[in-house]
Amino acid sequence: MPDRYHIHTAPAPAQFRRIGKFGNVDWREDCSRCSNCVKLRCLYDVYKHEAAFNRDPMEPVGTADECKACLSCVQGCTKGLLSVSANPEFLSLGDEYWRPDILLTLWNQSDTGRVPVSGAGYRGRFHGPGFDSIWTDMSEIVRPTRDGIHGREYISTSVDIGPKPLRLKFTPDGRMLTPPSQLIEVQIPAILDMPAWTAMGSRLAAARIATAKEIKTLAVVRAGDAVQALPKQLPSIAPLFTREDIANSQDIIEGVKMAQLRDGPDVAALAGQLLAINPGLTVAVRLPLSPAAADRIIELSRQGIKVFQLCADRHGREKLPGGLRGRHLKDALREVHGRLVKEGIRDELTLIAAGGIALAEHMAKAIICGADLVAVDTALLVALGCRVCRDAHPDVPGQVQCGVVGKCPSEIESVECSYATERMVNLMGAWHSQLLELLGAMGIREVRRLRGEVGRAIFMEDIEKEAFGDLCRVPRAQVNA
Amino acid sequence: MSSATVDVRAGAQGCATEPKRAHAGQSEWPQETIAREIRPAPDRYRNVLGKYKVDRGANCASCGRCVEACVYGVHKKPTGYAFTLRPEDYLCVGPDCAETAESCVAQCPQKAITVRPNSSAQCMGDPRWSSDLILATWHQAATGHAAPEHLESRLGASGGGFDVLRFKFEVPGFEEPTPTPAGTEIDTSLDLNHRGDSRPQVHIDIPVYGGGMSFGSVSIHTILGKARAAAAWNSFTCTGEGGYHDRLKPYDDHVITQVATGLFGVREDTIQRVRIVEFKYAQGAKPGLGGHLLGDKNTPAVARMREAVAGNALFSPFPFHSVYSVEDHKKHVDWIKETNPRCLVSVKVSTPTDVDMVAVGSYYAGAHIIHLDGSYGGTGAAPDIAKKNIAMPIEYAIPKVHKFLSAEGIRDKVTLISSGGIRSAFDVLKAIALGADGVVIGTAEMVALGCVRCACCESGRGCPRGIASTDPELMKLMSLEWATQRLINLQNAWREQMIAVLARLGMKSIRELRGRSDLLCILSDDLEVSK
Incomplete structure (x- = not known):
């Protein structure tokens, strides 16, 4: 049995302003100053924190965050x-997918x-x-997998990324023709992807890399951001290369285990270039989730690509021409997975589901629908206080300018790398x-047994x-319902 | 019209006519009889919360016109008083009245009165337990009768399950069934032993009994209130897995001893003194996970009962370590039957994909009652991810199991009880129409005791409203007499509504409704799914 995998978390209090669910309205007028004031019994x-603020304006007002609306005072x-x-x-936080309660629970998980x-019991809608x-x-x-008295039996959450040949080939004299397996084992079925928007990429990339190393997974960063990584961090990085990057990233390509390429007409050729520099490299192709994804995966797998990252939009939907939204990840993944099973090649490939992975349960559900693992992106920003407000005002596009100093309400552009790492580790630990x-x-x-x-x-x-x-x-x- | 003005005594006589059937009493302990009396049990807080807020501005001249205008009793000016009292706005029915020319708003010569939705009340609840449903439940618990029409007392706003199921008579366009002739007595009672074995029959007067809540997760007043109400209605409550409190002994005949995976407080004596013993394999709110009492709530008194160390978080294991197969399960049931030769055995399971097979297996292992706990059920503490995602809601599990048991030819040999999100009398009726014999409720009882669904049962000192807390100070927020009366009232209000529906459907007994899903329809704009 492998060593028990455990993510070490430690409290990392938020440095951004929290927004609570409830506010107290207190008119004070008419107050009789009675001796059994409910405020003292909260x-x-x-109300004590509110009183502290009244005495010293420098005290933070935490009231809105702490009230649970038990209505005892009311x-x-x-x-x-x-x-x-x-x-x-x-x-008004977030949008219709990144709902306020999702942001709140992600903040809380990142705190602790x-x-x-x-x-x-469950407080939400019946289904959605x-x-x-x-x-x-x-x-x-x-058999007990979870047991509060005798400890927990080990549940493995590790998955493998890389080509998995279904059979080995040998020469007549018994020499193995199949190249030796180069699977990358990540200990949690999630890699840390680049958020869809951000201008302060390199600072966040550093935090993602440190987090990936800590929790034994991979961080996807732009090739330009991989330069800042220490040599010992390189195995935790999966840089995204463009045609231009490849020529001047020799050191990085040699040091990393996985590289990513965006899908394009020459993607197989680019993969060949990368493999020429580092034959041990696993190349993953990012392709947008679309009705054509399954066909494209089958086509590319014939050209030797075995790892695919299917990228949905931030709401977990297909991006269709004309800005339309197609199927949700769950439906698209089931279709892709089913096609690959039918083609007899599913077990050779690794599928990474990306986009719209907002809660821990999405990780499990995407895997049930056919992914091997997921890529987490926006949720990592939320850990740092992001309110997903960029598109919150459809009438005023771009009203919130992410990454521009003074524009982000949570001032993500100024977070320290160590603090960001702690919060990302906490979130992934939760x-x-x-x-x-x-x-x-x-x-x-x-x-691994959950897939499909x-x-x-x-x-x-x-x-x-x-x-x-x-x-x-x-x-x-x-x-009239 | 608010029933605050209705003579509640009349209701008391109306429902007390049914005699308490004699049963083979199990307990040798002196049993206390609780009168099935409906009495007002108004809100225990000073300011009763209403759906609307009525404000009288500073320009009020205390002329008293509003007192004359309001037929609901919101405005009061007792004789000899110079000023009108603070409006009792929980009685206000809102815009339906306020926008008419006869309302206080229109009649006030000073235009000093405003009526608006109460923001505090809107903060309560959630889609499953809407603010309206909580207020309506409070009203039923306070008066013992159905809530006024301005409060939605039948449905939540969850957008699925019970909330999109309707009886056909509620929807225009269906034929109205022939009602039961007026004056016919309508029976809401159930027999719980259908196995035809040598064990005694257990009869309950309402198709509802109380779910397991341990001492520790809730206060002793909550536990005893539930037990006393169960005694009054000749029904049951359940210990949960926190042990059998000494103060429960006077109600032994209405208590179910729960044998859960932690086996806290399970002794030969606690199995032998009751008429039903329940195995809790899993709980709907946290299927596949054991019970969980956070350290703060493990007070010295709780720890003593559970033979544990105070202040430590208590986790129950999952699953039973002695049960790895259905044969082991039979051994379990046999063990209880051997220990108490006169008790019935109930098996409480959650709702996995193979819930139908689990039910059949439990029956063949010897269970009298199969208790399905759906995934949206209540809890004192559970991981959010489990409450939302694991196992299916009860609305799906009932027809699945009912149909499967029928196909196996054993439906009439077993009592099917459902729980996990039963919030109103209409939920009870719908569950039965889908195929259950009866239901178990938990959260509805907590709401009757004043719960606002703030979801803070688990942490720190526990419930800020003193229901789910063993904190010596907080538990005093609620008296035992009040708790008992609220729960007796709630059952009466539900029973009255059930009888009204049964009469409308032309039925004489709740047992006729079981499995009559043909009386239901589902709101759906996706008409293709229809068979």
Whole structure:
């Protein structure tokens, strides 16, 4: 058994301004200064912090972040003067995919590195688009994968990237013709990808590289950003090369294990150039998620490319011509995976799903739908306080200029590399622990076995038909719902 | 019309007519009888929360016109008072009245009155338990009768499951069934033993009983309130896995002892003193994970009950370490049956893809009750990722299991109980129409006790409203008498609504509704999915 893989997390308090869900509205007028003021009894000390601010304006006002809307003060005030209200700033965070509650839980996970635990049952909608219409399976009776008394049996989350020949070839005299396997083992089924937008790339790239080394995975960076890496960090980097980069990146190409190329007409030739410099290199091709992706993967695999990164947009959707959005990752991945299985080449290839991976469960669900692993991008920015506000104002495109000093509300451009690394490690640590929860519940001890296991998931479309297929259907308009 | 003005005593007589059936009492401990009486149990906080906020501005002249105008009793000016009192705005029905010419807003000569949605109330709840549903549940628990129409008391706003299922009579365009003749007595009771074995019959007067909540996750007042309400309604409550508190003994005949993976507080005595023993294989909110009590809530009293060290987080293992197969499961059931030869055995499982096979396996292992706990069920503490993602919601599991048990020819030999997101009387009816015999509720009872769904049950001192907390100070926020009455009232309100629906459907018993999914329809704009 390999050493137990563990991500070491440590509290890394946020250095950006947190935005709480609730705000207290306190008119004060009419207050009778009674001796049993509810403010003193607030379980979360919301009003004490407010009072501290009143005494010293330099004290941070944390009230909006701490109020849980238990309404004890609202209902208890002797004069009924207090009320609580949802914070409009909180509600306007992010966009329809990166919802405020997703940003909040990512911030909390990055603070502590722990699995978010709360009381009461699930609080969200019944189902939703994309990953929210999949439930994962569990087993009532399994050998214990999770056990609070005797410790946890080891659940492996490592996956392999690289060509996996289905059979070995030999000469008649027994010499092996197949080149030796060059799999790259990453310990968590997620690599750290470049966020879709950012101007302060090199600083963030440094943090991604340090995080990838710490948690034993790979960081994708532009070739220009790979130059700053220390030699010992090179094996944790998967630089993205362009045709121009290749000529003057000899040292880097020799030092890294994996390189990425964008898909293009000459991508196979470029891969050949890279392999000429470093024959041990694994070349991955990034291609946009689209209805043509499966065909293109089959075509490229015949030309020797065996690792593919399928890039959806930030909302996990296909990018179609004309700016239209196509299928969600879950549907597209199932189609691609199914095609490759039918072609008999699925096991030779590695599929990396990228774009719209916002929560730990997306990692597991993308793998269930057929990916080997995922690439995390925007979530790493959110760990640093990003509010995904760039496109929040469709009428005023580009209103928020990421990376321009003074424009980012969370001042991401000025974060320290060590702080950014701590928070990224925390986030991935929390995701790793949550992945273990899902795998443990399923009784699966290896994330490799989760790939394409659609039988261990419940898809809303299928179960809806099975459970409610015999019910009479009524259009919503008929009942004004 | 607000039923605050209704004579609640009338309701009490209405439902107390059904005699408590005699049963083979198990416990030798003196059992306390709790009267099934409906009495007002108003909100325990000073300011009752309403859907709307009514403000009277500084220019109010205290003329008292608003008092005359309001038929709901929002405005009050007792005789001899110079000023009108602070409006009791929780009684206000909102724009339906406020926008008419007869309203206080229109009648006020000073134009001093405003009616607007209450932002504090809007902060409560979530899509599953909407603010309206919480307020409606509070109203039912306070009065014992259905909530007024301005509060949505049947549905949440989750956009799926029960929230898109409707009885056909609720939707225009379907034929109205012939109602049951007025005056016919409608039966809401259930028998729980359908195995036809030598064990005694257990009869409950309502198709609902209380879910397991351990001492530690909730306060002793919450536990005892549930037990006393169960005694009043001749139904059951469940210990959860925190052990059998001494103060539960007077209600032994209405308590289910839970045997969960941690085996906290499971002793020969606690198995022998009850009429039903429940195995908890998994819990809907955290399927595949064990129970979890965070260290802060493990107070000395809790630790004593669980024979653990105070202040340490307590994790229950998953799964049962003695059960790796269905044969092992049978051994488990046999062990309980041997220990208590007169009890029924319930098996509580979560809802994996093969939930139908699990149910059949449990039946053949000897279970009397199969209890399915759907994935959106409640909990005192669970990882968010588990609550949202693992296992299927109960709405899917009920028809799946019901159809499978029917096809196996054993549907009538087993009692199918469902839980995990049953919030209202209509959810109960829909679950039964989908194929369950009855339901178990948990969160609905907590809401009746004043829960606002702030989801802070697990951390620090626990529930800020004193329900799910063993903190000596916080638990005093709620008295036992009040808790008991709220829960008795809630069951009465639900039962009245169930009877009204059964009468409308032309039925005489809740048992006739089981599996009648033909009475339901589903709201869907995706008409192709239809068979």
